[in-house]
Amino acid sequence: MSAARIIIAICMADLRQRLRTPRMWVLLGALAAASWWSFPPADADYLAVWFGAGARAYYSSAWIGLVISSIYGGLLSLVGFYVVRGTVVRDLEAGTWQILVATPMNRAGYLLAKWLSHVVLFVLVLAAGIAVGLVAQQVRGEVTTLDLIELLKPVLLIALPALAISATFAVWFDLVPWLRRSAGNILYFFVWTFLMTGSIVRGAGAWPGDPQGMMAVQQALAKGADLPAGFAKGGLSIGGQSLQGKAPVLFEWTHWQVGLDVLASRGFWLAVAVLGLLAAAPLLDRFAAHRGGARAAxxxxxxxxxxxxxxxxxxxxxxxxxxxxxxxxxxxxxxxxxxxxxxxxxxxxxxxxxxxxxxxxxxxxxxxxxxxxxxxxxxxxxxxxxxxxxxxxxxxxxxxxxxxxxxxxxxxxxxxxxxxxxxxxxxxxxxxxxxxxxxxxxxxxxxxxxxxxxxxxxxxxxxxxxxxxxxxxxxxxxxxxxxxxxxxxxxxxxxxxxxxxxxxxxxxxx
Structure with missing residues (x-):
């Protein structure tokens, strides 16, 4: 219980420090506002998330959760890394670590607290996106029935493991001395690109899939999407696609039947994030000895x-x-x-x-x-x-x-x-x-x-x-x-x- 209180205290201190800055609220507001454009009306000339050659589901709770999870699990795992990283570096360079190490807190608990503060911030961003999605579901009026389980299912299975991995990378890149600044910022972009594309290159059926969960969603849509006869299903795409005056193909998708293989693959990536974080604990003192800043120039x-x-x-x-x-x-x-x-x-x-x-x-x-x-x-x-x-x-x-x-x-x-x-x-x-x-x-x-x-x-x-x-x-x-x-x-x-x-x-x- 004492260790849990210390972890929660460090996590909440980091979170309060972040939420005190106006820039964080501006970021949350901007991301929430941008989420609105992910749910265009049926007569819009573009799609933000689509399946195959310009198809999307009616705005049910399941599809709202899928859209938020797909966009945030992919893009927030990139942008969020640059937003959350720096708290460990601040502790090391400001000398706060020397104070913390004198407390009953252990090394794994400290890293877990920092990791949790990253994840909690990601969850706040996800919550803002979900709130916008719920408003869009009612405004668009295609499927107004609210199903919280189907809404949160993609968030927990798709977005959370992806963001947990990003949080682990943020902790590691703060610890390793030569990754704490610009070199780490450059390298992570290419790491993220590799993680996004590596599993796709290996094939959609390759276990455990990609960390962002796009292959799992694509397979679920290929099996469960009720599309017109002859429609080319293709893959799941995220970004912006102009329909060039054509109407989008709408299909019904109100339930995601999650198989054991999906649960195992998403659990695998979540375990990778946690175990990768704990692997840094034995090296924490060695990394902390390199305090960086002007002293390490x-x-x-x-x-x-x-x-x-x-x-x-x-x-x-x-x-x-x-x-x-x-x-x-x-x-x-x-x-x-x-x-x-x-x-x-x-x-x-x-x-x-x-x-x-x-x-x-x-x-x-x-x-x-x-x-x-x-x-x-x-x-x-x-x-x-x-x-x-x-x-x-x-x-x-x-x-x-x-x-x-x-x-x-x-x-x-x-x-x-x-x-x-x-x-x-x-x-x-x-x-x-x-x-x-x-x-x-x-x-x-x-x-x-x-x-x-x-x-x-x-x-x-x-x-x-x-x-x-x-x-x-x-x-x-x-x-x-x-x-x-x-x-x-x-x-x-x-x-x-x-x-x-x-x-x-x-x-x-x-």
Whole structure:
């Protein structure tokens, strides 16, 4: 009972701290509002969750629960990771862990409390989505009978195991020192993508299915959906599909007959989440010894004596000295592995074929993304704003220096590509340069707006991923003018956002 009280106390303390911030309520409200668009009326020209070639069920309790579980189990397991992670890092870096370890609490109990606080927050988000779904069920009026069991069945079997795994990853990525910041944010996106697609590639019948439970739902719909004769059932899809003026195919699905195989597969993934969490308990003290932050910063960059020579002309003016200091802070803390990886990226940018060139450009930006959003938060994280902003005009000069440094970093890590494209395809070279400016400014803007680097890092990783799949977001070679135009249009928005968010950020830390 004592251990249970400690676990509950830590969990509730974390939850209260999160719910005190207005940003969390804004997030809950935004996700709940977005849920409404997941239930379009029958005459709408789109579907959010559909089966086969444009079919959905009447809005019964079972289908409402399925839609919420499918969307939140998949997308919230990605976005939620970036929202909940950081509580363990905060305890380790603030020295709270040393106090907690002196209490009767054991290591497994501490990790379980942190994990539970993540899961409870996910449940709150799910509850908001379910509430919106219930309103939609009554407003749409297709099946107004409320069946709580069928409503909650998909939530418990589909969404909960998926979100439990995401919570376990959030704890592990907070513990492992090199995964606590940008590297972990990048890696988790690809881990999530693998988990989403790995089981699908292996086949729908492969046990235990995918962690998100999409294969289980797809098989249930294939067996139980009462579709018109000749309709191609296909698979379950989540996102947005335009019907191009056609009416959706509606079918009746008010009950999910859950088999033992589904219970076993979903129980397997829930057990994986819990056992994976407890596996970290024996390593907790070792991980806690690496407290991170400024104390763990690498000093290998101090060997960059050439950097002092290159930056020396900048120090002739006060603003130049400030830019020089920002460049030093961006490069000197980096470890030798970063420079080695950047050398390989430079070689690929210089000699790789077009597809490899695009990948190398994206890799250069991704490898440096910790600078773009975190630079604007330096005084916020180190609590040095009261000292830094006492200098006359420092607010304007420091922002200008960081904008220039961010743009310089975006261009520096793509320098071989810019030189090569400047000779072979000047329009593409300009598009890459403008995209670099856009990345730098958007990184500063989102970092200042959210006072956290994770939203920008998630956006950049997602943009890089879709660009590798052929999107023009950051692919400046497929259609340089379209990429150039898109970033040129978005750039003034980023500048306005940065100027708007910078003032309250400075007022907070000064």
């Amino acid at each position: 690498s000093t290998e960059g101090r060997r960059l004596r050439l950097l002092d020579v290159l930056l020396a002309p900048l120090r002739w003016t006060a603003f130049g000295a400030l830019v020089s200091a920002e460049v030093s802070l961006a490069l000197r803390p980096r470890r030798w592995r970063w420079f080695l990886a950047m050398a390989a990226i430079f070689a690929a940018q210089a000699f790789a074929p077009e597809k490899g060139l695009v990948a190398a450009i994206l890799a250069g930006w991704l490898l440096s993304m910790d600078h773009f959003a975190r630079a604007v938060l330096r005084e916020h994280d180190t609590r040095t704003g009261a000292l830094v902003f006492t200098a006359p005009g420092m607010r304007q000069r420091l922002l200008a220096a960081r904008v220039l440094t961010g743009i310089g970093m975006a261009w520096l890590v793509t320098l071989p590509a810019l030189v090569r494209l400047g000779v072979q395809n000047p329009t593409a070279a300009v598009a890459v340069a403008v995209a670099g400016v856009s990345i730098a400014v958007w990184g500063l803007a989102l970092g200042a707006l959210f006072r956290n680097a994770r939203p920008f890092e998630l956006v950049l990783v997602a943009a890089a991923y879709v660009s590798l799949q052929g999107a023009l977001v950051l692919d400046a070679l497929a259609d340089p003018m379209s990429t150039l135009t898109g970033h040129a249009i978005a750039l003034p928005i980023a500048v306005a956002m940065l100027l708007t968010a910078w003032r309250p950020l400075v007022a907070r830390v000064a």
